[in-house]
Amino acid sequence: MTTVDDDGCGLRERKKRMTRSALREAAVRLFGEHGPEAVTVEDICAAAGVSPRTFFNYFASKEETVLPFTADTHDRLVQELRQRPAGEEPLPALHAVLRAAVSRAMLSETWQEEARLLRVHPQLLHRGIAASRSTQGALATGVAERTGRETSDPYVWLVAAVATTAMRVAVDVWQEGTEESDPLAALDQAFQWLEQGLAPPRS
Template identity: 60%
Template sequence: MTTADEGAGLRERKKRMTRQALRTAAVRLFTERGPTSVTVEEICTEAGVSPRTFFNYFDSKEETLLPFTRDTYEEVAGRVRARPPQEEPLEAVRAVVEQSIARAVAGDTWHQEAELLRAHPQLLQRGMVAARTLNLALRDGLGERTGRGADDPYVRLVAAVAVTAVHVAVNVWQGAVEERDISLVLSEAFDGVERGLTPPPE
């Protein structure tokens, strides 16, 4: 007989496997035929799931290439709440965001995803609805962590600044002439915020 924790762990593993199967299918089809020629139904057929299951994880086919989705909302919020209590709010948020990006980069399909995002900028633009999900997750996590609530102006500001750092980092990374590590670009963006936006040393 499995315990409640074991059952929850099994469900989470199955969710991760399904999410990855959908990502892998989308990457393969996008690479073969171009994103505009691929439908959600075709991604589902490739991954062996129903469209209803697809929309439990993603709001659009473009989101399959992005690390923050509606499905990861509670995970991100929970990780913010669980950061060490001595960390300042921005420090806690930065750690969670950087960990999420690092996990995405370590994934089996990251290099193909990166090539697709560079080759088809519209994927990133249409998928930026994920930024709203990230913003809400950070707000909820910080609101509970600080006791201020998600609608507190300070909480909203910290979450918005973090999302802006991600947005800037992704655009800098995408437009770089030479290959750059997106994790390092993101770290530079957060460093700039933590310096109070003073110019970096030459």
């Protein structure tokens, strides 16, 4: 019999989450203390108490540890888009699944530091860009399925790109704001403007 915890997650999956979290936390701490160039995969593994072989079961490189969205996140985005109500328009559906994804990311104690590292270390920037494009691709897959169009359709890519940009802007606004600023509120505002056709705010 499989043991299931309170959020419906099996024991095996929970252990995987804990290992992934330990690796991310170790990498973020070491990157912050020494800079990404000076930190090796072996350093991260030693700090997290796992082997390099285990590390590569979760991440393709040391830089990938600080990406907010990874391959499993993208799979989940597509699945959640499939589960949205059939008659829902693309933008509201994307807003809902991205809001849920950001909410999950915020549960990580290192999320804000991960985002900061991606911004201040140019050598990590290309990883952030690649992750953003992968997110856009996942959203495009979901939009294509919901609209009955091909994933190569310009409309599909435009909608996915706009939604991805809205999320990125929301995170940037949050980082530049006060301690009380809320990335979810920033995301909601961004999608509200999109749904209003980007008309200039009245105030």
